[in-house]
Amino acid sequence: MLSSVLLWFCVLLIILLLKSQRPKNFPPGPTRVPILGNILQLSLDNPLKDFERLRKTYGNVYSLYLGSKPAVFINGLEAMKEALVTKAKEFAGRPQDLFVNDTTDRKGVILADYGPSWKHHRRFALMTLRNFGLGKNSMEDRIHGEIKYVIKKLEKSIGKTMSPKVMFHNASSNIICQVLFGRRYEYDDKFINMIVQCFTENAKLANGPWAMLYDSFPMIRSLPLPFRRAFKNVEICQKFSKQLLTEHKNTRVPGEPRDFVDCYLDEMNKRGEDGFFSEAQLSMYVLDIHFAGTDTTSNTLLTGFLYFATFPHIQERCQQEIDKVLNGKDLASFDDRHNMPYVQAVIHEVQRIANTVPLSVFHTTTQDTELMGYTIPKGTLIIPNLTTLLNEEGQWKFPHEFNPENFLNDQGEFVKPEAFMPFSAGTRMCLGEGLARMELFLIIVTLLRKFKFIWPEDAGKPDYTPVYGVTLTPRPYSMKILLRETQ
Ligand code: HEM
Numbered sequence: 142m143l144s145s146v147l148l149w150f151c152v153l154l155i156i157l158l159l160k161s162q163r164p165k166n167f168p169p170g171p172t173r174v175p176i177l178g179n180i181l182q183l184s185l186d187n188p189l190k191d192f193e194r195l196r197k198t199y200g201n202v203y204s205l206y207l208g209s210k211p212a213v214f215i216n217g218l219e220a221m222k223e224a225l226v227t228k229a230k231e232f233a234g235r236p237q238d239l240f241v242n243d244t245t246d247r248k249g250v251i252l253a254d255y256g257p258s259w260k261h262h263r264r265f266a267l268m269t270l271r272n273f274g275l276g277k278n279s280m281e282d283r284i285h286g287e288i289k290y291v292i293k294k295l296e297k298s299i300g301k302t303m304s305p306k307v308m309f310h311n312a313s314s315n316i317i318c319q320v321l322f323g324r325r326y327e328y329d330d331k332f333i334n335m336i337v338q339c340f341t342e343n344a345k346l347a348n349g350p351w352a353m354l355y356d357s358f359p360m361i362r363s364l365p366l367p368f369r370r371a372f373k374n375v376e377i378c379q380k381f382s383k384q385l386l387t388e389h390k391n392t393r394v395p396g397e398p399r400d401f402v403d404c405y406l407d408e409m410n411k412r413g414e415d416g417f418f419s420e421a422q423l424s425m426y427v428l429d430i431h432f433a434g435t436d437t438t439s440n441t442l443l444t445g446f447l448y449f450a451t452f453p454h455i456q457e458r459c460q461q462e463i464d465k466v467l468n469g470k471d472l473a474s475f476d477d478r479h480n481m482p483y484v485q486a487v488i489h490e491v492q493r494i495a496n497t498v499p500l501s502v503f504h505t506t507t508q509d510t511e512l513m514g515y516t517i518p519k520g521t522l523i524i525p526n527l528t529t530l531l532n533e534e535g536q537w538k539f540p541h542e543f544n545p546e547n548f549l550n551d552q553g554e555f556v557k558p559e560a561f562m563p564f565s566a567g568t569r570m571c572l573g574e575g576l577a578r579m580e581l582f583l584i585i586v587t588l589l590r591k592f593k594f595i596w597p598e599d600a601g602k603p604d605y606t607p608v609y610g611v612t613l614t615p616r617p618y619s620m621k622i623l624l625r626e627t628q
Contacts, residue, residue, distance in 0.1 A: 163204065166516040168213050170204040171195065178206030180357050185350035187609035189499060192216075192526055201529075202513045208357030212503075212522040213512070216529035218536060218560045220513050224504075225525065225567035228512070230255070233568040234505035236522050240352040243362070244343070244371045248425035251433060255507050255568075261417045262426060266572050269404045273320055280576065283319050284583045285472055287312050291584070294328060295592055295622050302597045302619040305446055309439040310337045316580060317434035321427050322385050323400035336381050337435060339374035344436045345610035346371040348500065375428075382424040382431075402427060430573070436612045437497050438577050443615045444495035444607075445488070445585060448543055450596040450620045451603045455545065456589065459484050460625065463590045473586040475579050481586070482555040486548035488581055489555075492563045493531045494543050497612050501525040501565045527562055536560035595621040 163170070173179050183191045183205075192214060195203055201217040215224050224232045233255040236242065242252055250266060253259035273280065291312050295303075308328060314337050315325040326333035346352060351368040354361060389402045398404040402423070409418045449456040466480045467473055478485050504523040511517065532540045536558055537547050550556045564571035571577070588594075596603060597619060607613035 163211070164516070164518070167211070168202045168204040168512075168515045168517070169199045170206075171199075173206040176209065178208045178210070178357060180207060180353065183353075185353050189528060189609065193529070196526075196529060202515055207353065207522075208359075210356070210522060212524050213515075213517055215512070215523060215525045217533055218530055221525060221527075221530055221562065221566070222559075224512055224523070225565065225569075228510060229567035231506055231508055231510040232504050232523055234507040234520070235259075235569075236503055236505050239503070240355040240368060240371070241347050243355075244347075244375050245425055245429075246375075248422050249429035250426055250572075251429045251502060254505075258417050258422075262422070263572060265405070265408060265418075266426075266430065269401050270320065270573070270576060272404075273401070280320075280579060281475055281583065284316055284580055285587070287315050287319070287325065288584055288587050290315075290325075290328065291588065292591060295588070296624075298622045299624050300622070302600075302621045304617060304619045306439075306443060306617060307334070307337075309442040309446075310341070310435060312584070313438040313442070313580065314340075314431065314435040316438075317431055317576075319400075320576075321401045321431060322389070323403075332381070336378055336431075339378050340432045340436050341614070343371050343374050343432075344612045344614075345608070346374075347611045349610065378428050378432075379424055382428050385427075386420065386424055401430075433571075434573050434576065437573075438580050440612050440614050441492055441495045441497050441577075441581060442584060444497075445491040445581070446594055446620060447603065447605070447615050447618055448491060448494070449589070450594045450618075452543065453595070455487060455543075456594065459487055459585075459589050460593075463586055467586075467590060473583055473590070475582055477586070478582050482549065482553060483545065484582075484586060485555040486545040488585055489548045489557065489561060490543060490545045491585075492581070493537075493547065493561060495563075495613065495615075496528050496531050496607075497563060498565075499526070499528045499609075499613055500611075501527050502569070502611075504569065525565065527565060530560040530562050533560050591625060593623040593625050595623060597621050 171179055171182055174181065195205070196214070196216045201220040202213065202215060204211050204213050206212070215221055235252050235254050237247065237254055245252055250259060250262040253262065291308060294308050311326070311328045311333065314333060318333075319325055346368065351366060352371075354366075355368050386402060389406065393399070393403050393406060395407060395410060398407055405418065405423050405426070409420075409423075412418050449459075462481050462483045463473075466477055501524075504525060506517050506519050506521045506523060508519045509517070510519075517523075530536070534540050537560070538544070539547055548555055548557060564574040564577070600619065603618065604616050607615055
């Protein structure tokens with residue numbers, strides 16, 4: 142009896158071990174355990190260091206099993222370019238069976254799979270953002286309009302220390318809210334603070350330990366575990382979108398759009414029932430863009446001001462250049478960047494070091510394909526590790542330190558190395574890049590022109606290690622605000 146149980150156990154073990162083998166010519170990776178995959182080999186709180194360690198062992202294209210699901214990690218410029226640029230279409234899919242898909246009801250644009258609905262919505266967003274003044278003055282006016290409130294907030298703190306977190310999150314949220322809904326909210330508005338709180342919380346939950354367990358072990362998905370919180374947050378945000386949509390439907394004049402939502406409703410009327418544009422899509426679509434435009438820009442700003450306060454010589458050099466170029470001018474314009482090579486270098490260096498979306502948004506392969514000689518079947522989960530470009534040795538003069546020289550040539554001119562891809566690249570590249578770059582430039586230049594930001598004497602040594610999530614967030618900090626004398 143015992144020997145037959147042992148025999149069956151051995152047979153089962155052999156089957157599981159055989160099943161654990163990677164398919165032929167699949168990217169290499171550590172041996173996986175049946176059922177669990179490689180999950181025990183990762184720090185679920187922040188696996189970025191593990192991913193770097195695995196890259197050193199297995200090379201720029203390796204695989205890991207999240208439960209029984211294989212994921213291919215892409216690292217370094219060469220492999221990233223082959224996947225996202227040369228083979229853009231083949232790597233342009235999005236997974237549809239993850240935690241994030243379940244929380245967002247498979248609607249919206251960020252997580253939409255490669256196909257006609259995604260294409261129509263992406264094209265519509267790009268066109269509408271452009272029509273609302275991306276690259277033109279009206280978007281600059283909106284951003285400057287919001288900066289006035291940031292200035293007011295900072296003026297109240299002159300001579301004191303303040304934490305910039307809520308202010309930058311609300312400012313970024315307001316800029317995108319103006320585009321989407323034609324309205325902004327006061328920084329102490331309870332309602333918008335709750336929405337922004339939902340965004341920031343979900344950005345941590347979406348690839349945190351519970352999401353990883355949810356993705357790896359489908360059997361736990363209906364259990365009342367902490368990942369339920371993310372569903373609740375989306376529900377709260379959906380209520381907010383739907384309320385604004387109803388307001389828009391009741392007050393709009395067809396053909397005279399006031400904002401993005403009106404444009405969408407016009408487009409819906411024009412298209413009729415083509416199955417792509419619908420109200421259900423719209424409420425998640427605007428939420429996607431609101432979320433994508435809030436937590437990214439604000440965390441980049443927070444990183445920027447952390448470094449400005451702790452690298453005063455870099456802050457001062459920016460201020461000298463800003464004073465010189467804006468001499469006598471009332472407001473900075475986005476075009477001024479061409480005359481500010483140092484400021485441009487600093488802002489790009491902030492983005493490089495901030496590494497705001499470290500693992501991009503996950504992709505999938507849309508067909509059987511190859512990458513760096515490996516075979517990758519259709520539907521494979523692809524994780525583009527953008528971190529590995531932003532600090533890749535050989536691509537940067539100073540890959541591991543905050544140094545604007547990374548973006549300056551010997552003549553002091555601004556140059557952008559190819560490995561600078563914080564917005565990713567190719568078909569799925571960030572569609573808000575233009576808006577984000579304009580926001581970062583105008584906000585940083587205007588605030589550095591007017592104020593001096595100081596690391597408080599009693600604040601101890603700054604901690605630059607960010608908190609992990611879909612977006613990396615600087616640890617909470619406060620800075621002292623002074624009004625500049627020369628302006
Ligand atoms: C510093 C700010 C920002 C950074 C670093 C950033 C970064 C990214 C990255 C890495 C992706 C994933 C691209 C891929 O899958 O290959 C992405 C996608 C996206 N971003 Fe941004 N983003 C920023 C700001 C914005 C803003 C302001 C908006 C709002 C208009 C926005 C809207 C989107 C959307 C809608 C997508 C999904 C695109 C698609 O799937 O086709 N982002 N972003």
